[in-house]
Amino acid sequence: MTLVPLVLSPERTMLRDTIRGFGSRFGDGVSVRAAIDSELGYEESVWRLMSEQLGLQGLAVPEEYGGSGFGPVESFLVFAELGRTLPPAPYFSTIALAASVLLEVGDAAARKQYLPALADGSVRATVAICEDSGSWSPDAVAIQARPDADGGHLITGVKRYVIDAQTADAVVVIARHENGVGAFVIDADAPGVVIEPLVTLDLTRRQGVIRMERTPAQLISGAGDATAGLSRALDRAVLALVAEQCGGAEHLLESARAYAELREQFGRPIGSFQAIKHKLADMAFDTERMWAAAWQATRAAEADDPDLAVAVSLAKSFCSEAYFRLAAENIQIHGGIGFTWEHEAHLYFRRAKSSEVILGSPVEHRRRLLHELGA
């Protein structure tokens, strides 16, 4: 629990506690390491359990598409728990990314076609937006979707840093059409698709390159320019990402604190030395502010606040940098043992640095923040 606790209804508290239980069970050291070394990167049985027993995939999908119809607050609580222990599953890609795009820009037919399958876990999906520049902004998208003879589109081009590209069944590709930027769906095994796994700093989240050569693509965002809706979808994904960072931060603080209490040197716990105490105080300070930033942004999303973009960019900027500070300091407090492969500390260190730049770097988000403020 954070030092300044969230004030939650009994139902939300129960949701959080349930997912916490799941996270402890399936995000334990053995499972995480096994997943890292495995072909798939996660256990199919766990993915099924998530949907069948916990309804996680369908949590924030509207009821008309087979989901539970919960909102940003419930999403936040779930992603925070998943960030605490890093249980392996293509959940962020399928739900935070793909489902968000479908919900924000998908036309009625596309939502009806895809959301139920995402909600029940039968289809894993992801979003392909970055190109050579590595930018997550719709404005930076250059690859083109050209109309084909049968009323569909064909895409040729390369998308990079696609999260869970290797295991997705369907990919939402952001590309340019005649009227601007649009969202398209391709089957992962469609003609012309070649997926190359990347080696990632973050061992718990895979990425791949998707090369497309005249690949059939279904336009799902309608005829016009979908930039505004895509921005909103990406903001939803950012909220999920910062939620994960918050959960991870809390875990790291507790890990470092517990170690400082336990580990004795020079005849006393190292946590009794002021230097270590002050590091932990700094970590607590960062953790509380991460939660405050992410929670307020989440509530702004729930309230459809017109200044949501400011709150989201603030949260991404602050939480990302704080999370990495925490991850580095956690290793520092653990000393030598924190530097080992076997210790979990580097998994979070890797996750922190990678998630710092996914969905826009802190510098880019501060740029957007100022722009939104009219500066």
Place this chain on the structure above:
Amino acid sequence: MTNGSSECRPADPSESPAEFRTRLQLWIAEHVNPELKHAFDPAHRRNMTRALYDAGFMGVTWPREYGGRALPAEYQTIVNKELGQFSWAILNSIVTVGICARTLLDFGTEKHRLDHIPRMLRGDESWTQLLSEPGAGSDLASASTNAVLDGEDYVLNGQKVWTSGALAASYAIALVRTDPSGRRHAGLSAMIVDMKAPGVDIRPLREMTGSALFNEIFLDDVHTSATNLLGPLNDGWQVVSRMLTHERFALSAGTDSGRVDHDAFPTLLARARERGVLADPAVREALADVFIQQRLLDYLGVGIREAVQAKFDLGPVGSLGKLGTARASRAAAEAGMLIGGMEAQAWAAGDLEGAEQALELLHFPKTGIAGGTTEIQKNIVSERLLGLPRERK
């Protein structure tokens, strides 16, 4: 009208937050003239505070029997936000309301509360604290100012330091030693002292800013009624401990103290534009940092207020807010100097606006020292919030 009873309150008790906000905005537009900013003195601030109280905007979350309106935390958040740009126009009530009134609520008798709190909320009484001594700064428990019972009065002798607003203060809460045989925390008591009583000698302390916000206080046979004892005799440390917790809450998260959030961002943004440096990447990064630090402080405050209202037992989380205040204050001060360049470090005589950035810079060090240093706050966070072992003696 001095007792702040409900007859003074024209506000509709059932007004919604939105209605409250609109009414406050209109009131400010009508009564607060930004052009008078540099001309405002303590008497003006007092009048403005009283007028705001009479209009139902001060002490809004306090119990009605003590002059408040018993409104939820949300209303105080609105007050903090709307008055944020006008902190120059009102009394800074952190000490009087956020610290001392809170402490009276915790440890005062009903008579203490009824006599003082409504007046404190309205701005009719200013309070201060007599805590630190030359030999007892961060280590308050080594205080040696003593109080001896003489008939129905205590008689105080000693010296206090770092007392803010002493000249304007009507009363103080003092930390004194009532049992000379007690060592450190044992033998300390808290009591209310009339700052206008004979024997109270106030000497302003000039700080690096050039002004004298703080004072030395020499207490020479100062009498205070035995009924002014706050909390148990010889167990005043718990009173002072709680008072310090309130101090950190009030200085940072501004729970319901009437503190308004001074938001440096709009001023700095305007200044950057005026100086034509808004496109400079370093300036933009600095501005973004100021904005973010200020908002984080706001958000932390909201979270603390809501958790307090939901009756969570928080412990000294105000220390987190205090760390944030120091951080935000420095960020704003340094950003201001970056934006100002050479202009910020030298200006024409009488140019009050030209002096502003330098003054912000000269003020920021106190935010990491007053109210308990940053290092002490980190000790509190790590020991009392995170449960780490205390330093061996």
